Amino acid sequence: MVRAAVCDVTDEHQLQAAFDLASREFGELDILVANAGIASSAPIEETTLELWNRNFDLLVQGYFLTARAAWPLMTRMKEQGGASVVCIGLKNGVAAATNASARAAANHLARCLALEGARHGIRVNVVNLDAVIKGSKIWYGDWRKERAGAHGIDSGKELEEHYRARSMLKRDVLPEDIAEAVYFLGSDMSAKSTGNMINVDAGYVQGFTR
Amino acid sequence: MNAQTLICAAALPFAVPTSRWDDSVAATLSPAELLLYRANLLGSDLTVTNFGGGNTSAKLVEVDPLPFAHVNHVHPDAIIALAGSSGSEAATQAIWGGRIGWLPWKRPGYTLGVMLRDYVAANPHLEGVMLAGHGIICWADSARACCEHTVQLIADAVNYLNAKLADKPAFGGRVVADNPDRAAIAADLMPRLRGLMTSARNKLGHWSDDPEALEFTGSADFARLAVLGTSCPDHFLRTKIAPLALDPARLRDDGYLAQQIADYRAIYAGYYERCKRSNSPAMRDANPVAVLVPGVGRITFATDKTTARLAGDLYGNAVNVMCGAEAIGEYIALDEQEAFDIEYWLLEEAKLQRMPATKPLVGKIALVTGGAGGIGAASAARRRLRGAGRPRWRSGRGCARRVYQAVRQRHGPRRCV
Structure with missing residues (x-):
């Protein structure tokens, strides 16, 4: 059963209301997928402070506030096998400076939360992706044009072909591929894993975890 | 218990059926x-x-x-x-x-x-x-x-x-008013209870503050009738015979809640031990299904959302039964041994054993932010196939609703395995 709510993940009051709804509708929380994010791409001299802040607001503050809201619910599940946080990351935080810096901070937050969460039975892991184009809101409008412009190609089919060709495995990365990794990290199949990253990016050298 | 308000609303009437024959x-x-x-x-x-x-x-x-x-x-x-x-x-x-x-x-x-x-x-x-x-x-x-x-x-x-x-309140009249903050109280209470209900599989909760639930839990006769339990097999096979009634003044006291759950489980185990026969199936999960809180309503727990909601609906039926029975005499609960023999009937057990194997995420609750985008929606759909219940949110307007509708269309409105 699915319930949906609209919520600004940078607003702690809206987030609390959303988590309260989850508690009231289902009773609590076992799995959190921190996924709400943005992408941006601009050379540093063209990056406004507003764009910088927007990236950090959503990706760092947003992930922090979401995890913080989930924490008191998740600590209650220690006796019943614990809980799992899955953070969606991008390219292991090595790419366009502004977005990637925020992504790197979010990935680091996840590892530190894995340290802090272990004694409460909370696992925290990251799925690093790259170039998931299908269905993604971040690829509409300016970002698609920006990336196409950065690579000197058109923003239609050519862009998808560009990313496929750039990947080591020469394959498209689909939302369903990310979902498989999220599912694994959310379920008890990964009950003994925390502080990890799984790359689902068809092979991207800069994104190798280190 | 807060008894300063006595509300004398008339009892909620039963609905009158009409023939639909065509x-x-x-x-x-x-x-x-x-x-x-x-x-x-x-x-x-x-x-x-x-x-x-x-x-x-x-x-x-x-x-x-x-x-x-x-x-x-x-x-x-x-x-x-x-x-x-x-x-x-x-x-x-x-x-x-x-x-x-x-x-x-x-x-x-x-x-x-x-x-x-x-x-x-x-x-x-x-x-x-x-x-x-x-x-x-x-x-x-x-x-x-x-x-x-x-x-x-x-x-x-x-x-x-x-x-x-007609013209008189049900269950001896109201002694606890509807708490205007009951939604927030339920949101705070349900995770506390769920965390305490250790069992083989996690449970999902369902809260209801429908008028019947509030009328019953807030009534003068609530404490007397609740312990008598539900009498119809249709009802108690889903709700367990007795609910757990909580004191609304102590809902944030984890020690109190833990004791209440522990006591309930001990009472259930006692019932099993008293009534079991030589060939009875093993004792099933001893946690309460229905938790009742005056002024707040009824919370039911089960291994999936649909079963939790149905248990709540059936406890509502049981409340209607008590209401009508008390209007023409005294409500008579089923004899304990008779109830046990139905609950642990070998054919009922055989039915339970034939239930399909559960999927890995049954009983899990997941929250996906950014659920309206490609990755969030795919993650939600992926989990749904394996059985989790989940709310998800994103920062945009309208998108979440659209994806929610799409997931519902694909998987049916109330299928939660």
Whole structure:
């Protein structure tokens, strides 16, 4: 059963209301997928402070506030096998400076939360992706044009072909591929894993975890 | 308990059923199809059959203890209320003046069938029999007459009970007012309870503050009646016999909650030990299913959302039964051993053992932010196939609703495995 709510993940009051709804509708929380994010791409001299802040607001503050809201619910599940946080990351935080810096901070937050969460039975892991184009809101409008412009190609089919060709495995990365990794990290199949990253990016050298 | 407010609202009335028989449809059907039509008419009517849990039956008799062509057996709330009261026999006589017979409680089975056969043979004028603690069985010469007869008997019972309930509050009147903050209280309480309900599999909760739940939990008679438990097998197979009642003043006290859950489990284990037989199945999960809080409502827990919601609905049916039964006498709960023999009936156990194997995320609750985008929606759909219940949110407007609708369309509105 699915319930949906609209919520600004940078607003702690809206987030609390959303988590309260989850508690009231289902009773609590076992799995959190921190996924709400943005992408941006601009050379540093063209990056406004507003764009910088927007990236950090959503990706760092947003992930922090979401995890913080989930924490008191998740600590209650220690006796019943614990809980799992899955953070969606991008390219292991090595790419366009502004977005990637925020992504790197979010990935680091996840590892530190894995340290802090272990004694409460909370696992925290990251799925690093790259170039998931299908269905993604971040690829509409300016970002698609920006990336196409950065690579000197058109923003239609050519862009998808560009990313496929750039990947080591020469394959498209689909939302369903990310979902498989999220599912694994959310379920008890990964009950003994925390502080990890799984790359689902068809092979991207800069994104190798280190 | 907060008893400063006494609210004297009249009891909520029972709904009156009306016949839905349509001759233009019936004229096109074979005898077998007519039986199905009749069963579906009754089975889809919430004033006749418990939603999701009823076992209304319609029979086209060939070999049966009763010598009638068309037989119906139903357990709507108003009928069980009549059946489950100290005033059952007197009310049956008052409503139908001898047209409907009355038999004392007997566990459903072959012996009850034989009792019925002999009773009806000795009283050939009867149009039906009220079965104490159970329901009603009635008959007629045609499918249409049987269907309409059944609905009329329920309407008769409803009208009788509504007249008795009129102009006075149910359950001795309200002593606890509806708490205006009950949604926030439920949101705070449910995770506390869920964290304490350790068992083989995680549970999902369902909160309801429907008028019936608030009327009952906030009433003067709540404490006395709640411990008596539900009396209809249809109800208690889903709700367990007794609910857990909590003191609304102590809901944030984790020590109190832990003790309440521990006590409930000990009481349930005691019931199992007292009643078990040499071949009884092993004790099932001892946690409470229904948790009742005056002023806040009813919270039910089960291994999936649909079952939790159904358990809540069925406890609501049980409350209706108590309401009607108390209006014409005293509510009579089922004998403990009788209830146990039904709950741990070997055939019931066989049914449970045949349930499909659970999927890995059953009982898990997941929250996906950014759920309206490609990755979030795919993650949500992926989990759904494996059984998790989940809310998800994103920062955009409208998108979440759209994806939610799409997931619902793909997987059905209430399928949560």
